[in-house]
Amino acid sequence: MSQASKTGHIVALDCMGGDLGPSEAIAAAALAIKEGVISPNDTLVLVGHEDNLRMLAMEHRGLKSPRVIFKHANSVVGSDDAPMTVLKSKRDSSMMVALEMLKAGEVEAVISTGNTKALVAAGTIKLRTMEGAERPSLAAIMPRKEGHFILLDVGANPEATPEQLVHNAILGSIYAQCSLGVSNPRVGLLTVGTEEGKGGVRINRTHQLLKALGSQINYVGPIEGFDVWGDSCDVVVTDGFTGNVILKTLEGLIYMLRDLIGSKVKRNPVYLAGGIAMFPLLRDLKGKLKPERYGGAPLLGLNGLVMKAHGSSNRQGIVSAIRLGLEALEHGAGKRMQDALVATNTIISQTPPEN
């Protein structure tokens, strides 16, 4: 993750864990090369059942390239496999083999569509957290009225402490620089009331620590739920419980809206006429609000870059995750995050709680 150079990067794609199966992962690999996401200096390692992958790859001329390497793995992590099962009995799975390569320094990043809980657990245990970080944090890119924002943590660490929330803020800020191209990202702390003293002891302490960081971070203060859609901040910090609930509630809402619009439009000829005229708009809206299109949420704070792509990702979603991973490598995100965490912890240790 720290070896950004003009000689290119080497990344592993776990081809087996997605809902659409290895054929979609292989199609994504071909698309990534075709679109130049994998540049001539980069190398892509396709991890999974080798015979199977090689057969699927024959349909894509672009994959006959020295930039594409196959790495065999004997099993697959299922979408319902418990993390402990994966760690104990599926060491030969594509997810675990890819993580092992990352740990050994054979690749610089792993992209996986596999089971989130298993990926978080296996990634944390295999790679360990960066010096100064206690838990990893999963960072999603969310659409808003204009542009995007980073929401983290969306599920890696449900019960975050104030110190861990501050780490989320630091990691998210650096990730926003790499992925959104914002030079000095505005960071907001999600809470239930923006005056000081609202939101409980944990939020108050986090707020105090974020203020103490000074120029380390562009902290804009506490924000409320409706603020995230405007242009008030680029990074929204919360714990993995609240972040996950928001992400999934919104995802469910988008599907409900789509069904509601679809069923009403079909039932009524006037709506149908209108719907046909408005189809591109509805499609745009659906795309804009569909979280998995902004495919790829990095698991930040580990010794190595792990990108989680949505389980239902199609080839575009997987390519997007590969692109985001390469951008983070190119920006030297890992080294920068490590340095920032150490500096942050120094300030935290010098900031006693207010009473």
Next chain:
Amino acid sequence: MSQASKTGHIVALDCMGGDLGPSEAIAAAALAIKEGVISPNDTLVLVGHEDNLRMLAMEHRGLKSPRVIFKHANSVVGSDDAPMTVLKSKRDSSMMVALEMLKAGEVEAVISTGNTKALVAAGTIKLRTMEGAERPSLAAIMPRKEGHFILLDVGANPEATPEQLVHNAILGSIYAQCSLGVSNPRVGLLTVGTEEGKGGVRINRTHQLLKALGSQINYVGPIEGFDVWGDSCDVVVTDGFTGNVILKTLEGLIYMLRDLIGSKVKRNPVYLAGGIAMFPLLRDLKGKLKPERYGGAPLLGLNGLVMKAHGSSNRQGIVSAIRLGLEALEHGAGKRMQDALVATNTIISQTPPEN
């Protein structure tokens, strides 16, 4: 709250705190009488600056009725007033005067569009929590694909303990019977993964306690964010932090969608034609998803019924809050909640934590 009888109910409307001012509250009072929400046996107390209210009431013939009483209050709680300011320096405000009447037994319920934080704080301090309840809980009625569900707590108690989450479940279940007319409401516990052991210590203990309640509650287990929009449960239980963030995030999203649709439709003549044809559909959708239309969130767990209506409520929203309040009174919700809390606490005290 416990005096449900055929002789009718007496409720107080705080007319001063809403964004649209006392004229909208007075119009709501007239509408409530016209629509029969306030039946011939009920009495409505209009609390606020009496001269002002009487002048506004002259425009509505229906308010010249012995069922309408005016109660003077000298000041108004502002939307930014801190709870402590209200409690100390605004005892003569319409909100505080209405709550004082409730405490004194002169009315059975208070409906207010005022500042939520002040209402929660003042309601809790004036009325005190029911025996066995430690904190109140704010319960919102949310739309879903078919019908509605109750989400609680949406902001009264941000850092709820397992016991307080169980109280939310019990209170929400009884409120769903009164307001949604569901005889045996299905109750789900919002978390980040539905297998046992996910979501942290607090959620695990809550899950254990809810299971221990047995036939006291129709507990369907842990649910995730996307489950709320389907038909899997009628009551979604969470803490006031997560609930408030969900409510406000969704509210913000609805406004963003409206703006997005509006601006795209205006800019493009094809969309405009389609938009005109689809206008009733878009309006329906907006209405379905606008939280304040389901006006009125009761502050459950207090010795007296306090209904919070959205600050921006129009007359329909206020009438909806009055209706929900009267339905709760008619169902004897207060007495039933009190009895259920006592029974619940007995079971909680007999259920040691699993290790």
